[in-house]
Amino acid sequence: xxxxxxxxxxxxxxxxxxxxxxxxxxxxxxxxxxxxxxxxxxxxxxxxxxxxxxxxxxxxxxxxxxxxxxxxxxxxxxxxxxxxxxxxxxxxxxxxxxxxxxxxxxxxxxxxxxxxxxxxxxxxxxxxxxxxxxxxxxxxxxxxxxxxxxxxxxxxxxxxxxxxxxxxxxxxxxxxxxxxxxxxxxxxxxxxxxxxxxxxxxxxxxxxxxxxxxxxxxxxxxxxxxxxxxxxxxxxxxxxxxxxxxxxxxxxxxxxxxxxxxxxxxxxxxxxxxxxxxxxxxxxxxxxxxxxxxxxxxxxxxxxxxxxxxxxxxxxxxxxxxxxxxxxxxxxxxxxxxxxxxxxxxxxxxxxxxxxxxxxxxxxxxxxxxxxxxxxxxxxxxxxxxxxxxxxxxxxxxxxxxxxxxxxxxxxxxxxxxxxxxxxxxxxxxxxxxxxxx
Ligand code: URA
Numbered sequence: 001x002x003x004x005x006x007x008x009x010x011x012x013x014x015x016x017x018x019x020x021x022x023x024x025x026x027x028x029x030x031x032x033x034x035x036x037x038x039x040x041x042x043x044x045x046x047x048x049x050x051x052x053x054x055x056x057x058x059x060x061x062x063x064x065x066x067x068x069x070x071x072x073x074x075x076x077x078x079x080x081x082x083x084x085x086x087x088x089x090x091x092x093x094x095x096x097x098x099x100x101x102x103x104x105x106x107x108x109x110x111x112x113x114x115x116x117x118x119x120x121x122x123x124x125x126x127x128x129x130x131x132x133x134x135x136x137x138x139x140x141x142x143x144x145x146x147x148x149x150x151x152x153x154x155x156x157x158x159x160x161x162x163x164x165x166x167x168x169x170x171x172x173x174x175x176x177x178x179x180x181x182x183x184x185x186x187x188x189x190x191x192x193x194x195x196x197x198x199x200x201x202x203x204x205x206x207x208x209x210x211x212x213x214x215x216x217x218x219x220x221x222x223x224x225x226x227x228x229x230x231x232x233x234x235x236x237x238x239x240x241x242x243x244x245x246x247x248x249x250x251x252x253x254x255x256x257x258x259x260x261x262x263x264x265x266x267x268x269x270x271x272x273x274x275x276x277x278x279x280x281x282x283x284x285x286x287x288x289x290x291x292x293x294x295x296x297x298x299x300x301x302x303x304x305x306x307x308x309x310x311x312x313x314x315x316x317x318x319x320x321x322x323x324x325x326x327x328x329x330x331x332x333x334x335x336x337x338x339x340x341x342x343x344x345x346x347x348x349x350x351x352x353x354x355x356x357x358x359x360x361x362x363x364x365x366x367x368x369x370x371x372x373x374x375x376x377x378x379x380x381x382x383x384x385x386x387x388x389x390x391x392x393x394x395x396x397x398x399x400x401x402x403x404x405x406x407x408x409x410x411x412x413x414x415x416x417x418x419x420x421x422x423x424x425x426x427x428x429x430x431x432x433x434x435x436x437x438x
Pocket of ligand 1: 183185186
């Protein structure tokens, strides 16, 4: 390195702007194992305290992108797009949005993560389908995208290895909540994945990583300007995560709900359908250069005419998954026991606390506290009601499912009951999209 790390740390501590070349050198040296963790932790803390300029954030993002393989989609005839969500309770939107956008002629290469903590990961959710391989090689990932238009698989070790190393360090040094570090972490992986268009769902509220509107809007702005600075088309929606999305929270439960939406069956969760169409339409409009209204109509049509489901079914098949077997196993709850939560009074559903619902699902085995924890695919919470519904005393509010931890069902049902606020007053309409950043 031209500038010694100690000098970089002094400069960053004093709030100076670092030249891009120094940031690139630092990340390259850290990836090669030439910068010790204590110096990198000091760097992360200095960034946490003093922030980074847009130019520094872009340099950090590009340096982390360049620490591993970069995918090239120039041999795919369609425009490429991906959606990234910062994660929320019941957030199964990727399962619908990615095949929906693909059904409109976009190629959707989607490298995704595993869940850690209260909110689940798309890869885990998909693995509740028997046989689904969410750990494809990058070569097989490319083949699936080329064949059916989309693929969802876990990012491999070749993609942005600097982020893997740095994130593990941030996790134990109190340096996760820093917008430039979060932006570089998310974007470096997405840029290496190679989609030309990136659409971000930045969740905001009790069940989200970003609790306030200010934090969420700041992150969304930084993601969009970072993606554009790196030459991609990008937009973001800041969306509400105070209440769970849809009815289902838990892996197989969420796959079942997604299949129902894609097939036009089941209870039609209005929030899931609205957000799926809004995100997929932005992916289509931005990447194909069509009007948003036209893209929105195509998305609505493809949810109704089965084209989006056909892409999903083909993608699952190409990943080795067996949807018929999934339907057979989970038609009866996948062997899980269940307990209901009943309404203590009559009235309207004023609020359902996303964090309380997520905690119940997590405690029943739907998530993992450590990366090597096992997940009970059948466990979780299936809401019977959504915001604004009228309920009568004694009517079911939710059903909890668990197999291995079925002994916890009663205690979790008691905690889950606290999530619901029932009022005599008709509640205000739930606003899903809080802000758009272009
Ligand atoms: N998700 C990421 O991938 N990185 C962060 O830093 C935070 C959330």
